[in-house]
Amino acid sequence: MANGTLKVSNIETSSGSGTITIGQSGETIDLSNGTATLNSAMKAVPAFFASLGSSQTVANDTSTKVQIDTELFDSGDFDTSTYRFTPTEAGKYFIFAGVNGSGGGGNSDTLELSLQFYKNGSSVQYLQPKFDNNGIKYFQITGETVADANGTGDYFEIYSHIKSSSSSSSNTFNTFKQQTYFGAFKLIGA
Numbered sequence: 001m002a003n004g005t006l007k008v009s010n011i012e013t014s015s016g017s018g019t020i021t022i023g024q025s026g027e028t029i030d031l032s033n034g035t036a037t038l039n040s041a042m043k044a045v046p047a048f049f050a051s052l053g054s055s056q057t058v059a060n061d062t063s064t065k066v067q068i069d070t071e072l073f074d075s076g077d078f079d080t081s082t083y084r085f086t087p088t089e090a091g092k093y094f095i096f097a098g099v100n101g102s103g104g105g106g107n108s109d110t111l112e113l114s115l116q117f118y119k120n121g122s123s124v125q126y127l128q129p130k131f132d133n134n135g136i137k138y139f140q141i142t143g144e145t146v147a148d149a150n151g152t153g154d155y156f157e158i159y160s161h162i163k164s165s166s167s168s169s170s171n172t173f174n175t176f177k178q179q180t181y182f183g184a185f186k187l188i189g190a
Helices: none
Strands: 045-049 056-058 069-076 091-104 111-119 124-129 138-148 156-164 170-172 179-185
Touching: 056 156, 091 111, 091 156, 111 138, 124 138, 138 156, 156 170
Parallel strands: none
Antiparallel strands: 045 069, 045 179, 056 170, 091 138, 091 170, 091 179, 111 124, 111 156
16 A cells, blocks of 8 residues: 555444554554544543642641642642542542651751651551751651542542651741642553
């Protein structure tokens, strides 16, 4: 068959169902001159990314919900008033977060900082490295998890706690360069 351009409005199988194959093994399909519209099963949504808008003061050695309230983007399933991600589509989700914390006692504090992923009000993953601060006031902890969501009410939140050797009541989650953040997206094909 000669090389050329095929111009059609619709391609269907002859039977009305089945698989349509474009190209063969080893070939590349070039969509650079147009756009491809993906159905919802092929999109990594719902998705969001948000950060802490202002520093949050927290009690010492107390698990506290991180009040993530400033969205960079959101497909509509993150609530900045409850700090919850409630995906409206069933599937597996990649969920990630980071918390920047500091103790109220200053550079002399020895700190422990945790990151906890919650699903429907219960902890599903708990991360707590040990820090030797050596006079450093701020610490960053990051983590990720994969979780199932039913699309009809499952929700996710992040919690953290700071344990300061000074037992300070003015420990903080910090906003510095969006280092306290929360995000998620639906995994395609999972």
